[in-house]
């Protein structure tokens with residue numbers, strides 16, 4: 001039985017055959033790394049790897065959940081003071097309910113069965129997909145009119161405050177607002193956004209997982225944020241209107257070079273250049289110049305490696321292999337750094353050979369295996385038709 005049929009069948013077996021089905025995608029970020037907390041721009045897109053949720057309200061005042069992928073259930077009485085589950089995955093859902101309550105939206109009890117094919121913990125935002133999907137389904141079933149941007153804010157807060165992960169808004173925003181054949185240029189200061197067409201149909205987004213996850217990421221992330229703030233505070237002495245690096249031009253930064261420690265200067269230089277790259281890369285897309293776009297992805301990686309120093313050997317190996325493979329348009333590390341995935345734009349006809357080369361060469365150079373995910377840009381979170389009941393019929397034994 002395929003994944004969606006399985007989810008529907010599990011729901012029917014546990015809670016009956018009345019439910020809605022929601023598809024909530026994972027996301028990539030094409031370019032714009034470490035720009036979000038500097039009030040800059042990012043360029044995410046939803047992908048065709050998703051979490052599907054079967055959901056319905058119940059009259060039990062209970063939240064009853066089943067995770068197909070974990071093969072685990074969780075049930076709790078609905079109250080105004082929800083506590084963490086101690087289990088991990090239910091918290092992403094309870095966190096959404098908690099935030100809804102704080103926004104004055106009280107749901108009745110509900111049942112939810114879900115599962116998906118977004119790799120978990122690999123930086124493709126399976127967590128945001130889960131939050132977005134539940135929130136979208138609850139809004140639909142309760143008849144709440146909440147804008148997608150408001151939903152993104154609620155889902156982000158659920159992760160920040162209930163789960164305890166300090167993510168920005170990009171992940172939930174992209175999962176909810178994604179648009180097929182478009183990237184989303186998001187202004188992290190104003191939350192204005194624009195769908196930028198990715199007109200060339202002849203490529204795939206290929207993610208290569210280093211397999212490396214490092215604890216270092218959290219502490220180094222905080223240090224980078226402080227270094228950016230340090231740079232801003234030095235510039236503010238002469239430019240009091242500057243609030244974040246987003247407001248600083250390259251010229252102004254260079255004028256202050258002598259007042260900064262070299263490492264602070266390098267961090268600020270990367271952020272300003274990266275933010276400019278996002279804007280220029282969007283221009284490339286407007287001009288349908290995917291090769292120029294890809295070139296900026298390589299430059300983004302170089303900056304993350306040399307100036308921002310958040311790459312690692314495994315990420316560099318993957319990008320360096322990709323550079324020399326025919327049909328690769330661009331490649332760079334994606335996410336906070338020190339591990340996780342690289343994102344590669346690869347001509348459709350070259351995807352198979354790319355996969356083959358990258359897996360063999362990565363193994364040869366690092367001794368590690370890389371998991372490769374081939375994806376395309378998709379629409380954001382939405383209701384989807386249930387499969388015909390015959391396909392997921394629950395067989396009585």
Ligand code: ADP
Nearest residue numbers: 067069088089116120121122123124125126127
């Ligand atoms: P990611 O980069 O994938 O968002 P996170 O660590 O932020 O990684 O979120 C992963 C967590 O989200 C998992 O540990 C789990 O608790 C929850 N989760 C994501 N996808 C699923 C799923 N398909 N089934 C159950 N839980 C999931």
Ligand code: MG
Nearest residue numbers: 125126127128
């Ligand atoms: Mg996440």
